[in-house]
Amino acid sequence: MVIFNNDLLRDLAEQRVVLFLGAGVSASSAIDGSPAFKGWPEFLKDAAKSRQEHLRDQVIDLVKSKDYLLACQLLQDDYEDEWQELITEEYGKAAEPSRLHKSLISLKQRLLITTNFDKLLETAWAQCVPTGNRSFKVISQIEESVFRCLKDHDTPYLIKLHGSVDNTSSLIFSRSEYIRLAFGNNRYATFLDAILLNYTILFVGFSMDDPAISSLMEMYALNYPGARPHYIFAPEGGRENIAEINKKLRKLSMIKYDASENHTKLPVLIDQLARSANEKRREIIAANVAALDY
Known part of the structure; x- marks a missing residue:
């Protein structure tokens, strides 16, 4: 059984974690036994x-x-x-979200960011929102409106950092689009810097190959050496020198998992994380009630 960092559990309990979801999350969905996309x-x-x-x-x-x-x-x-x-x-194909999608939604975080432009997360979130609860907003372009999510604490947000398939003009999928919409967009870096400073990021299905994201992580580590780390789920067996680079240059702590059987154990681990976060949430509520009684 994995023992999770107490700071991460507290941040999850207080909805202070941003789930940053990469291509590996979409790859978990299947159609007729093959990857959906x-x-x-x-x-x-x-x-x-x-x-x-x-x-x-x-x-x-x-x-x-x-x-x-x-x-x-x-x-x-x-x-x-x-x-x-x-x-x-x-x-743009219709596909059913995987167990991993639903496990991630069960972490009950308010902000989800993804570089994927399929519709799987929207579908998973819609399926998991209890009847009568506040629905979520989808933002598929990094414009001024994206900053509302930092203070709009009553509303869940799905931020599609590289656009959405139903708005092809928003897609960041080539070098020219990257230059224009990511590297050349001041709001892109400012928004992610604000997220890095004010929330704990948990990367899932993300390889850190993205040049814009990895460079922003490195600037964060350089500019704020005393800040708390962020976290990334990573398969066991990876090279330790890569783990050290992530830790030193990006302030990124790895949570290792068994990637055998096509990563089927990852949602099990995330379910465990959700239960641990719920226990931490109950502890916080009980401590607050006790303080009021005192």
Whole structure:
């Protein structure tokens, strides 16, 4: 049984945790036993199959080196108007949320951020909201309105950092889009910096390969060396030097889990985390009542 950090449990109990969900969460959903949506490498390689040989070879080489943004840029330029249709065809499919989605919702946090642009989280959240409870707001573009979530404490928010498939103009999926909508958008960095300073982030299904997110984490660690850490679920067996880099350069503590059997033990661990957070919530309430009686 994993013993969770007490600060993390307290922050969960007080809804001070932001769940930051990456591609690994979407990958947990299946249709007929296969992943519901293609990951970036598979999507890009499949999209390259119908292109001319020199472009196809370029994309394959870039995917091998994990330069997905440049591979995507080359394909987007070649497909032109058909590119958005290709994305919608893949990531706009109807799919059922996985157990992992529902376990994450059970943590009962007010703010969810994702780099995924499918609709699985909306579906999972809608299925889990009890009748009569306050519904959630979805924000799919990092504009001025996103900052309302920092003080709008009565409303849950799902913030789709890289856009949503039902609004293709909001998608950040290529190098030019990244430059324009992430690196070139002051609100993007300001918003995430505010989240890093005011909340505890729990990364799930996220590899830290995203250049904008990883650089912001590193600037946070550099500028606020005394600040508390954030957390990331990571498979057991990873290299310890990577764990040290995450800890020292990004103030990111790893929560290790057994990734065998296609990560099926991760939602079990998150269920355990939810129970521990509920126990901590009851302890806090009891302590507050006792203080009032005194």
